[in-house]
């Protein structure tokens with residue numbers, strides 16, 4: 001293979017229903033690939049490439065499963081002329097025989113010199129057919145890796161598989177096509193560099209280009225998250241009513257429309273993240289326990305996300321004494337008013353909504369009669385931390401959601417505990433302080449201050465997303 005001109009190409013082969021298409025979907029970030037319980041789903045060889053800006057970096061070829069491995073092996077052993085190019089000889093001999101269609105189809109890329117990724121379900125015992133398949137692939141002589149995909153997590157047979165694969169393959173890796181996180185996908189790409197010495201330069205280039213593209217995607221994600229935070233902090237909604245008696249209803253409708261507007265901003269980021277990380281079919285329906293199932297303005301969301309009480313006191317101090325947050329009010333009333341629109345909470349809501357700690361409802365009485373009510377901008381110090389935590393949780397879910405998975409995502413689950421489930425409460429003090437200062441500057445009246453803060457926020461977030469995707473989280477800090 002010429003590393004300057006040729007694209008590393010891997011045929012993903014194996015027994016039917018072992019997870020070949022799943023491996024291809026996850027590695028090529030393509031959630032449109034057909035995956036099913038039904039063995040024999042894939043009937044033709046198809047090319048799914050890893051691309052960056054229309055440039056193909058690596059090709060993965062999905063193939064049908066072996067149909068008659070024992071007969072194929074016997075044929076190869078009985079035809080010594082096939083020694084030089086067993087795959088080519090096999091294709092020539094059987095291409096017109098309909099009942100050998102799958103075996104021919106899977107041999108075609110190997111005949112063309114593709115590398116081999118042999119997928120086995122490591123959670124089941126090994127059978128005679130598997131040994132035949134491994135022997136066929138060994139006879140091919142192409143660079144080859146075995147990928148043990150323990151479908152149901154059972155590990156009893158894992159060692160036996162590893163030992164058997166070590167005899168026939170240059171490399172053996174365990175890789176769960178449905179659970180693999182982004183860093184596990186990257187680790188697999190790294191392993192493919194070592195599949196054959198001659199292929200290494202091309203694989204190094206491909207992995208570098210992919211990392212560069214990832215960085216670019218993270219930058220766009222950071223820009224989208226920053227823009228959402230800025231808009232949420234500036235958000236203000238207004239309503240007018242002539243009817244004195246209808247003031248309370250208008251007030252509630254206004255709060256609702258404020259909350260809807262923040263939710264729309266959040267949904268906008270979620271859609272950008274799905275597009276950037278190539279999830280077209282990803283339609284999350286979160287479990288009851290998931291913190292992402294809740295709306296942003298619920299008591300539970302605010303209890304589980306954002307900073308702890310102690311941390312918010314420090315953050316509020318950064319915002320300056322002038323802000324004068326009455327912390328007891330900030331915490332004691334969290335379950336009322338802004339979060340709940342039930343009738344029972346109305347009385348409490350009245351006081352709370354007029355408070356200076358949430359996005360307060362201000363009332364301007366007009367001389368001609370009637371009032372103008374307005375909500376926002378939100379001054380609560382916890383608000384941007386809660387919102388950011390939600391966006392980061394969504395980011396984490398999307399980047400680590402294997403493209404082969406078709407069931408509903410379960411976000412971080414926190415059922416009964418009182419602990420914080422987001423990220424910001426676990427950051428080191430220095431990072432929390434930096435974000436608190438940035439949020440303060442974003443709330444500043446000065447356009448230049450806001451613009452500078454936005455640039456810095458994007459850079460902070462980009463670094464954060466890189467850490468999160470590469471599993472280099474800051475150590476937790478107890479405070």
Ligand SMILES: Nc1nc2c(ncn2[C@@H]2O[C@H](COP(=O)(O)OP(=O)(O)OP(=O)(O)O)[C@@H](O)[C@H]2O)c(=O)[nH]1
Nearest residue numbers: 016017018019020021022036037040041042177178
């Ligand atoms: N839980 C789990 N299920 C998996 C995994 N990999 C594959 N499956 C399931 O196994 C079944 C077969 O997966 P496919 O990826 O279609 O397998 P295949 O080898 O391409 O199958 P054929 O095209 O029929 O040969 C599907 O129901 C998948 O959802 C895995 O890592 N974990």
Ligand SMILES: [Mg+2]
Nearest residue numbers: 020021041042
């Ligand atoms: Mg398939």
